[in-house]
Amino acid sequence: MSATRITVRGESPYEVVIGTGVLEELPGLLGEKVRTVAVVHDEALPEIAGPVCKALEEAGYTACPLPVPSGEAAKEIGVLAGLWSDFARLGVTRSDAVVGVGGGATTDLAGFAAASWLRGVRAVLVPTTLLGMVDAAVGGKTGINIAEGKNLVGAFHPPSGVLCELSALATMPHQDYISGLAEVIKAGFIADPKILELVEADPAGAASPTGTHTRELVERAVRVKAEVVSADLRESGLREILNYGHTLGHAIEKAEDYRFRHGHAVAIGMVYAAELARLTGRLDAATVERHRTVLTSVGLPTGYRADAWPALREGMRVDKKARGATLRLVVLDGLARPGRLEGPADELLAAAYKEIAE
Ligand SMILES: NC(=O)c1ccc[n+]([C@@H]2O[C@H](COP(=O)([O-])OP(=O)(O)OC[C@H]3O[C@@H](n4cnc5c(N)ncnc54)[C@H](O)[C@@H]3O)[C@@H](O)[C@H]2O)c1
Numbered sequence: 001m002s003a004t005r006i007t008v009r010g011e012s013p014y015e016v017v018i019g020t021g022v023l024e025e026l027p028g029l030l031g032e033k034v035r036t037v038a039v040v041h042d043e044a045l046p047e048i049a050g051p052v053c054k055a056l057e058e059a060g061y062t063a064c065p066l067p068v069p070s071g072e073a074a075k076e077i078g079v080l081a082g083l084w085s086d087f088a089r090l091g092v093t094r095s096d097a098v099v100g101v102g103g104g105a106t107t108d109l110a111g112f113a114a115a116s117w118l119r120g121v122r123a124v125l126v127p128t129t130l131l132g133m134v135d136a137a138v139g140g141k142t143g144i145n146i147a148e149g150k151n152l153v154g155a156f157h158p159p160s161g162v163l164c165e166l167s168a169l170a171t172m173p174h175q176d177y178i179s180g181l182a183e184v185i186k187a188g189f190i191a192d193p194k195i196l197e198l199v200e201a202d203p204a205g206a207a208s209p210t211g212t213h214t215r216e217l218v219e220r221a222v223r224v225k226a227e228v229v230s231a232d233l234r235e236s237g238l239r240e241i242l243n244y245g246h247t248l249g250h251a252i253e254k255a256e257d258y259r260f261r262h263g264h265a266v267a268i269g270m271v272y273a274a275e276l277a278r279l280t281g282r283l284d285a286a287t288v289e290r291h292r293t294v295l296t297s298v299g300l301p302t303g304y305r306a307d308a309w310p311a312l313r314e315g316m317r318v319d320k321k322a323r324g325a326t327l328r329l330v331v332l333d334g335l336a337r338p339g340r341l342e343g344p345a346d347e348l349l350a351a352a353y354k355e356i357a358e
């Protein structure tokens with residue numbers, strides 16, 4: 001089957017290329033002026049980074065592999081500083097490029113390294129996880145974590161291209177795969193209910209990289225993300241909807257010292273947001289229950305420890321959608337009708353948490 005191309009519009013439009021056997025398209029996404037390519041890759045993925053470097057070398061580029069720690073351990077200032085030193089040693093100039101190969105943690109880091117080096121060099125991303133393909137690599141949000149909160153340091157730096165080689169998904173650990181499925185389901189609730197129908201019709205297939213509808217789920221979620229970021233790159237309004245479930249989700253990740261999968265935290269956060277919407281009369285109980293059933297059907301969590309509430313309430317204060325002391329959450333006014341809950345009272349926030357507390 002030929003590759004699918006989804007264009008992200010904006011100041012510098014770029015393509016998300018989705019398919020099997022698409023690595024050969026990488027040079028085309030880099031452009032002709034580039035000479036040195038810093039290939040920032042998850043250290044656990046030499047079998048993917050190797051062919052990427054080979055494709056670049058064969059196309060005449062100088063590919064320099066730069067392995068970084070797997071997972072969230074990559075999104076740390078020390079790792080970023082190490083990359084800056086590597087770029088200096090390799091002589092990466094403004095006409096060169098960074099290629100990020102790995103899951104969302106790796107591409108968030110690689111993207112931010114590209115954004116910050118010489119005030120911005122070209123980045124092309126090769127996501128290797130479901131989450132990376134449907135969400136992290138698309139849209140230009142890059143960054144790292146600090147102890148005070150998730151993604152608190154970063155930049156908007158859209159890539160010049162995104163290459164989703166679907167065969168990479170075959171080796172993904174199941175829990176990491178369903179973590180990505182949480183973001184796919186998020187796209188279903190905020191914008192494309194057909195996604196929910198596909199997951200509900202075959203939860204086991206949805207939770208597998210070889211499911212009948214894997215490619216359709218990836219493409220639908222990428223289209224949702226591409227449409228939103230094309231309209232609002234810098235999150236001045238519409239883009240906030242992609243943050244559905246993230247206000248509590250990020251607080252859970254922080255409380256767990258970033259050792260809790262992002263998608264699992266977002267799954268819990270979506271049920272929390274749905275309960276908030278129900279308690280404020282926006283969402284019917286059936287749609288709240290639909291959150292629980294669809295997430296549970298693919299093995300995702302929908303509740304969290306009761307005693308964690310004080311820490312989570314505190315953690316939510318650094319949410320990027322807040323304005324001053326006013327917390328703002330994305331909630332649904334109905335299926336695929338995202339709205340905002342502005343300045344909720346503490347009692348309301350606590351009452352919704354009681355509904356998901358275990
Ligand atoms: N920038 C954005 O818009 C955006 C969007 C969503 C999420 N994110 C971020 O993405 C991160 C999560 O990304 P993730 O879920 O991809 O996790 P990840 O990058 O931490 O990868 C998860 C695990 O999968 C392994 N892995 C990656 N690809 C593999 C493959 N093909 N085969 C076998 N193992 C593989 C990794 O080594 C790691 O152990 C979080 O930091 C989150 O904040 C960013």
Ligand SMILES: O=C(O)C(=O)C[C@@H](O)[C@H](O)[C@H](O)COP(=O)(O)O
Pocket residue numbers: 135139141150151183235239240242243246320
């Ligand atoms: O692209 C966006 O915008 C999103 O909010 C997508 C989220 O899935 C993603 O986790 C993002 O990194 C969260 O951004 P943040 O600004 O809340 O850190």
Ligand SMILES: [Zn+2]
Pocket residue numbers: 135183246262266
């Ligand atoms: Zn997310």
